[in-house]
Amino acid sequence: MAVRRQVLRAEVEELILQRLLEARWPPGARLSIDGMARDLEVSPTPVREAMVSLERSGLVEYVALRGYVVAPMLDPAQMTELLDARRVVEAAALGRAFEDVDALLVDLERAHAAHGDVIDRITAAGEVTYELIQEHFHADWSFHQTLFDHAGNRYLSTMVETVRAHTHRMRQTWVGGPPALDVDEAYAEHGKILEKVRRHHHDGALQALEEHLSAVLERSHAVAAEEAARGAEATGV
Numbered sequence: 001m002a003v004r005r006q007v008l009r010a011e012v013e014e015l016i017l018q019r020l021l022e023a024r025w026p027p028g029a030r031l032s033i034d035g036m037a038r039d040l041e042v043s044p045t046p047v048r049e050a051m052v053s054l055e056r057s058g059l060v061e062y063v064a065l066r067g068y069v070v071a072p073m074l075d076p077a078q079m080t081e082l083l084d085a086r087r088v089v090e091a092a093a094l095g096r097a098f099e100d101v102d103a104l105l106v107d108l109e110r111a112h113a114a115h116g117d118v119i120d121r122i123t124a125a126g127e128v129t130y131e132l133i134q135e136h137f138h139a140d141w142s143f144h145q146t147l148f149d150h151a152g153n154r155y156l157s158t159m160v161e162t163v164r165a166h167t168h169r170m171r172q173t174w175v176g177g178p179p180a181l182d183v184d185e186a187y188a189e190h191g192k193i194l195e196k197v198r199r200h201h202h203d204g205a206l207q208a209l210e211e212h213l214s215a216v217l218e219r220s221h222a223v224a225a226e227e228a229a230r231g232a233e234a235t236g237v
Contacts, residue, residue, distance in 0.1 A: 008042065008046045009046040009049045009050055009053075011046075012040060012042055012046040012047055012049075012050045013049075013050035013053055015040060016031075016051070016054060017054065017165065020054070020059050020060070020169075022134065025070045026070065027071065027073055028069055028070060028072065029069060029070045030066055030067060030068070031051065031060060031067070031068040031069060031070065033047045033048050033051065033068070055068070057162055057165050057166075058071055058162075058165075058166060059071055059166075073170075074166070074170045075224070076221050076224050078170075079170055079217060079220045079221065079224065080217060080221075082163070082166050082167065082170060083213050083214075083216060083217040083220075085163060086163055086167070086213055087210060089156060089159055089160055090144060090147055090209060090213070091206055091209060091210070092153075092156060093147040093148045093150075093151040093153070093156050093160070094147045094151075094206060094209055095206065096150075096151040096153060096156075097146075097147050097151050097152075098197075098200075098202050098205070099152070100150065101197060101200050103150060104147075104197060107146045107149065107150065108143065108146050108193075109194065111139070111142045111145075111146050112143060112187075112190055112191065112194050114139055114142065115136075115139040115140060115143060115187055115190065116187065117139075118135045118136050119136070119183055119187055121135070122136065122183060137168065137171055140186050140190075141164060141167065143190050145160075145164075148160050170220060182216070182219050185215065185219065186212075186216070189208070189212035190212070192211070192212070193205055193208040193212060195208075196208050
């Protein structure tokens with residue numbers, strides 16, 4: 001019975017996490033435990049347990065007299081800290097993945113090709129839909145996830161789950177339309193990392209990764225500044 005309860009809580013947490021990452025609720029929205037329990041057709045207990053876990057991840061917050069709410073978007077300082085953390089853990093993963101560089105290369109090639117297919121569909125569609133944006137984000141992250149899959153370190157794999165959640169949370173700012181979408185830039189930067197791996201150039205791959213994450217941070221700050229300017233214009237501040 002205890003094992004089944006743990007499995008149910010994990011399933012409920014995954015369902016709520018997916019909805020958070022899909023931006024089903026805006027920042028600040030109240031998350032009713034009873035309402036979600038009815039929606040998911042479970043008792044309130046696994047929902048409550050899942051919310052406690054999600055609060056630790058930073059995706060939801062507990063507010064007195066309101067209960068759980070969706071956490072606000074990352075501000076520029078939080079984005080900087082997030083990308084700094086990604087530099088540390090992803091460099092560690094890439095360095096360890098180089099111990100079997102040929103196996104790493106096979107899966108990086110596959111992930112990069114899949115990302116290219118998504119970009120082709122975005123180009124062919126003529127417009128950037130929410131679904132295509134999410135496909136791009138998923139394909140983009142799959143490239144990075146490959147580093148951890150080949151690092152052979154269970155603790156790095158656990159750490160990256162929190163980083164992944166916050167990365168998707170940061171990207172929720174990017175869904176305002178094509179001007180904010182870094183499809184071509186990210187794909188090209190991944191290509192530079194991949195080329196260094198093809199050449200078995202360990203230090204070059206690490207440098208390309210560093211440059212990519214620095215560029216991601218720069219673009220994220222630019223998008224955040226644009227959003228802030230639009231908000232100020234809308235409110236007349």
